[in-house]
Amino acid sequence: MNGILLAIIGMLVFALGYRYYSKFVAEKIFRLDPNYVTPAHQYKDGVDFVPTNRFVLWGHHFTSVAGAAPIVGPAIAVYWGWLPAFIWVVLGTVFAAGVHDFGTLVLSVRNKGQSVGTLANKLIGQRAKILFLFIILILVLMVNAVFAWVIANLFVSFPASVVPVFIQIPLAVWIGFAVYKRKQNMLIPSLIALAVMYLTAVIASKVDFLQIDLVQYMGGENGAGLFGLGAVSTAFFIWIIILMVYVYIASTLPVWKLLQPRDFINSHQLVVGLGILYLGLLFTNPEITAPVTNLDTDISWFPLLFITIACGAISGFHGLVSSGTSSKQLNKETDARFVGYLGAVGEGALALIAIIAAVTFFGSADEFLATYSSFAAAGGAGLNVFVEGASKLATGLLIPPDVAATLVSVIIVSFAATTLDTSVRLMRYIIAELGVEYKMPVLAKPHVATTVAVVSSAALVLLPQGPKGFGSGGYLLWPLFGTANQLLAGISLLLIAIWLKRLGRNYAVVLIPMIFLMFMTLYAMFQQVLFEWSWFGSNSNTLLFVFGAIIFVFAVWIILTAFTALTSKLDKNIEVK
Amino acid sequence: MLDKLKTLVQFYEEVLNMPHRQEIARKLRDEDDLFLLLLYSEMIGIPNPVYYYTLELYPYMIEKFHDWHLRMGMDKSPMTGIRCC
Numbered sequence: 001m002n003g004i005l006l007a008i009i010g011m012l013v014f015a016l017g018y019r020y021y022s023k024f025v026a027e028k029i030f031r032l033d034p035n036y037v038t039p040a041h042q043y044k045d046g047v048d049f050v051p052t053n054r055f056v057l058w059g060h061h062f063t064s065v066a067g068a069a070p071i072v073g074p075a076i077a078v079y080w081g082w083l084p085a086f087i088w089v090v091l092g093t094v095f096a097a098g099v100h101d102f103g104t105l106v107l108s109v110r111n112k113g114q115s116v117g118t119l120a121n122k123l124i125g126q127r128a129k130i131l132f133l134f135i136i137l138i139l140v141l142m143v144n145a146v147f148a149w150v151i152a153n154l155f156v157s158f159p160a161s162v163v164p165v166f167i168q169i170p171l172a173v174w175i176g177f178a179v180y181k182r183k184q185n186m187l188i189p190s191l192i193a194l195a196v197m198y199l200t201a202v203i204a205s206k207v208d209f210l211q212i213d214l215v216q217y218m219g220g221e222n223g224a225g226l227f228g229l230g231a232v233s234t235a236f237f238i239w240i241i242i243l244m245v246y247v248y249i250a251s252t253l254p255v256w257k258l259l260q261p262r263d264f265i266n267s268h269q270l271v272v273g274l275g276i277l278y279l280g281l282l283f284t285n286p287e288i289t290a291p292v293t294n295l296d297t298d299i300s301w302f303p304l305l306f307i308t309i310a311c312g313a314i315s316g317f318h319g320l321v322s323s324g325t326s327s328k329q330l331n332k333e334t335d336a337r338f339v340g341y342l343g344a345v346g347e348g349a350l351a352l353i354a355i356i357a358a359v360t361f362f363g364s365a366d367e368f369l370a371t372y373s374s375f376a377a378a379g380g381a382g383l384n385v386f387v388e389g390a391s392k393l394a395t396g397l398l399i400p401p402d403v404a405a406t407l408v409s410v411i412i413v414s415f416a417a418t419t420l421d422t423s424v425r426l427m428r429y430i431i432a433e434l435g436v437e438y439k440m441p442v443l444a445k446p447h448v449a450t451t452v453a454v455v456s457s458a459a460l461v462l463l464p465q466g467p468k469g470f471g472s473g474g475y476l477l478w479p480l481f482g483t484a485n486q487l488l489a490g491i492s493l494l495l496i497a498i499w500l501k502r503l504g505r506n507y508a509v510v511l512i513p514m515i516f517l518m519f520m521t522l523y524a525m526f527q528q529v530l531f532e533w534s535w536f537g538s539n540s541n542t543l544l545f546v547f548g549a550i551i552f553v554f555a556v557w558i559i560l561t562a563f564t565a566l567t568s569k570l571d572k573n574i575e576v577k
Numbered sequence: 578m579l580d581k582l583k584t585l586v587q588f589y590e591e592v593l594n595m596p597h598r599q600e601i602a603r604k605l606r607d608e609d610d611l612f613l614l615l616l617y618s619e620m621i622g623i624p625n626p627v628y629y630y631t632l633e634l635y636p637y638m639i640e641k642f643h644d645w646h647l648r649m650g651m652d653k654s655p656m657t658g659i660r661c662c
Contacts, residue, residue: 045644047602052595059592179597186597187590256600264593329595 003286003360006082007278010090010352014345017094022341025099026334029500029509030106036333039113049113049328054335057326061339062346063267064321065101068150068415069481070312070351075358075386076478077308079378080301081293082359088305089355092313093348096513100489102340103496103510104319108327109336110499116323116492123498124565128491130437131561135488135554137430138547139316142481143423144247144457147416149474150383152239152461154409156232157384159213160402161409164201168414169246171196172261180256190264194272197265198407205406214238229470236471237462243420244458251424252450259421266414273411276394276404277353283396286360290368299375303527306520307482312351314517316488318344354386361389376539379475380466387412427453463543476544479528483551486521487558490514494562501566518559525552613638613645620655 026032040051052060077085104116111119117136121129155162171193178184204210215221218231225234250258295301311317322340330336362368371385372378391404399407428449435443442448466473493514500507529548533541616638618625625631643661646654654661 045606047599047606050599053591055588056591056595059588060595063592180601185590186593187586190593256597256604260597260600263596267593325596 001082001288001292003281003284003288003356006086006288006356007281007352010086011349013090013094014348017098018341018345021094022098022102022337025102025509026337029505029507030103030336031505032106032334032336034332034334036109038109038330038333039327040329040331043113043328048325051331052329054331054338057329057331057335058339058342058346060329061321061326061343063263063270064325065315065318065343066270066347066350066415067311067419068147068412069310069315069419069485070347071354071386071412072146072150072383072478073309073312073482074351074354075382076378076475077305078290078355078358078382079294079372079375080297080305081291081295082288082355083292084301084305085309085355086352088309088313089348089351092309093344093351096314096489096517097318097344097348098341099509099513100314100316100493100496101318101322101344102336104322104492105327105330105336105340106333107496107499108323109330109333113328114323116319116495119323119495120491123495124561128561128565131554131557132491133430133434133437135316135484135491135558136320137427137434138551138554139481139484139488140423140427140430140453141457141460142477142484144420144427144453145461145474146477146481147420147423148240148243148457148461149472149477150416151243151413151420152236152471153383153474154387154413155212155239156215156235158387158405158409159211159216160201160204160406161413162212163204163210164197164406164410165413165417167200168193168197168262168265169258172258172265175261175264176257179261186261186264190261190268193261193265194268197410201406201410202403205400205403233469233471236469240458240461240471243417244454246417247420247424248450248454250421251428251453252446259418259425262414262418262421266418269411269414273408274350274353276397276399276407277357277390280390280393280396281353281356284393286356286393288356288359289362289364290359291365294369294372297375299532303520303524304375304479306517307479307486307524309351310482310485310489312347312354314344314486314489314513315347316485316490316492318347319489319492357389357393358382358385359389361385361392376476379478380472382475383412424450424453424457427457460543464541476541477547479524480544480547480551483521483525483548483555486517487551487555490518490521490555490562491558493517494558494565498565514562518555518562522552522555522559525555609641610645610648613641614649617656 038051040049043049044051074085074089107119108114108116117129117132120132175186175189175193178189179186214235215223215231218225218234221232223231225231229237326339330339362371371381387405387408390408391401394404394408395401428446431449431452432444435441435449443452460477461474462471464473464476466476493510496510497507497514500510525548529545529552531537532539533545533548616631616634619628639659642659
């Protein structure tokens with residue numbers, strides 16, 4: 001099988017999904033009305049509610065939802081061969097993610113641009129709002145831990161990426177001031193910043209002393225580190241602590257100072273990254289060397305695949321973006337199809353190229369199987385395989401492999417760092433809100449809430465033991481991240497289903513993906529918690545067991561809530577049009 | 578061709594600008610909200626030395642008043658003199 005052919009098949013299915021399925025959903029189920037006065041017009045205030053051109057809104061929506069997660073998940077999931085991952089990404093995007101992103105956007109537009117959290121309160125009740133807050137809390141905690149590991153792992157594996165990533169911080173602060181205080185145009189400064197970063201990446205790839213290789217400083221992999229730890233463990237520990245100090249500062253600063261300028265630069269990086277990968281694919285025309293399916297594995301693909309690839313097939317986080325910002329800026333209701341559905345397709349395209357990069361990298365199927373020898377090995381190596389595979393594709397554009405590896409890791413670290421910053425900030429807000437809800441006002445103080453967020457995230461990422469020792473096992477949390485994300489998507493689909501049911505419409509298009517998602521999540525968690533992580537499981541781990549059990553209980557709670565909400569009578573609070 | 582390229586750059590810039598424009602607008606609105614609160618300072622017991630001139634601002638304030646009190650978390654108008662809702 002050829003890599004280009006796989007990409008074409010995937011794109012063709014996406015195109016058909018958009019052309020026919022989303023049209024059917026838009027016309028027959030959601031019954032979009034071009035004359036409906038959207039919240040952007042009704043509550044136009046020039047700040048949150050602004051009617052926006054659909055192409056611009058799509059661009060913004062896509063750059064907000066796409067990040068490092070649709071790369072990491074598929075790079076791990078190819079462990080079961082390329083076909084299961086490919087099918088789940090393509091069909092998941094068309095039938096689940098597209099409908100979910102599109103549906104949350106329409107639901108919010110039809111309800112004054114309110115967020116899914118507020119709508120959960122209205123449609124199901126106060127209990128659902130608390131449930132929602134806890135699920136998001138678990139999700140952001142997992143995001144913090146997993147992404148801190150992603151960055152630390154790339155810094156240890158690709159030390160040339162450290163300097164370009166850190167140089168982004170002063171550049172972003174400079175852009176923030178230039179744009180905000182001096183009212184300068186931001187395109188040119190952000191392009192200059194990008195050029196400086198990439199130039200540094202090229203130089204750092206060639207000049208040894210610019211590569212901040214902590215492991216080498218401590219005498220190589222077998223060297224002695226601090227506190228009686230090995231060199232690799234110490235390197236992970238130092239990077240994670242540095243990252244946590246960084247996110248503490250970054251998430252307490254006003255957004256225009258660091259987070260937003262970083263986003264400007266990262267938007268360019270998303271375009272550059274996708275461009276390099278797809279053009280590289282075209283020029284290198286690689287053959288897929290990984291097996292079609294790999295069923296002789298330590299853990300079955302069913303149902304773990306569906307939580308290993310969350311972002312890229314369906315992600316609950318998108319619902320927060322759809323209903324949080326995009327719904328307030330939709331010019332015409334009929335634009336929701338373009339913005340919501342194609343937003344999901346954009347992320348599907350990123351997951352697709354992540355699969356292709358990982359499965360075309362190896363020289364033979366045996367090499368692939370040697371690296372992806374177990375699910376844990378796939379978790380630890382997947383991301384690095386993607387970076388190497390993507391660098392191989394980039395050589396098609398005459399970029400030297402060492403420079404390409406640095407560039408790709410810089411792009412992933414930049415995405416992950418922005419996600420980390422946003423998610424710590426989000427966690428701080430949720431802790432504050434729960435503090436108010438449970439009458440603990442001290443938690444509402446920004447520095448207290450941020451300290452709780454950062455310390456709990458640091459503890460979580462440092463606890464799991466990976467093959468490289470202390471601090472290197474953050475990837476073990478990946479299935480928990482996927483589960484929390486899928487549960488969030490499940491709740492959003494449930495809200496859309498309740499809304500459609502109350503309108504007297506056919507809600508099977510959201511109910512089927514919801515049931516599928518909840519079943520797979522519940523099954524996967526049950527299997528992992530009981531047969532893998534419990535005391536008599538094959539990979540006993542108390543930490544994963546406790547978190548898995550908590551998430552499992554939440555999943556059951558959601559299903560019960562879903563059942564009662566779907567069978568309950570009409571609530572007058574909800575707008576039925 | 579050049580025109581198309583220009584449109585593309587313009588579109589790209591607009592995408593980048595969107596969250597930034599929103600943030601600037603929010604900051605400006607926050608400043609404006611604070612200013613409006615100062616104008617109503619007597620309501621919360623703080624003497625307003627320029628209250629006589631505040632009257633001149635009345636036609637401008639009245640338009641924004643409803644949105645302002647909603648943003649400040651008051652569902653109904655807190656002023657008996659201004660019956661906006």
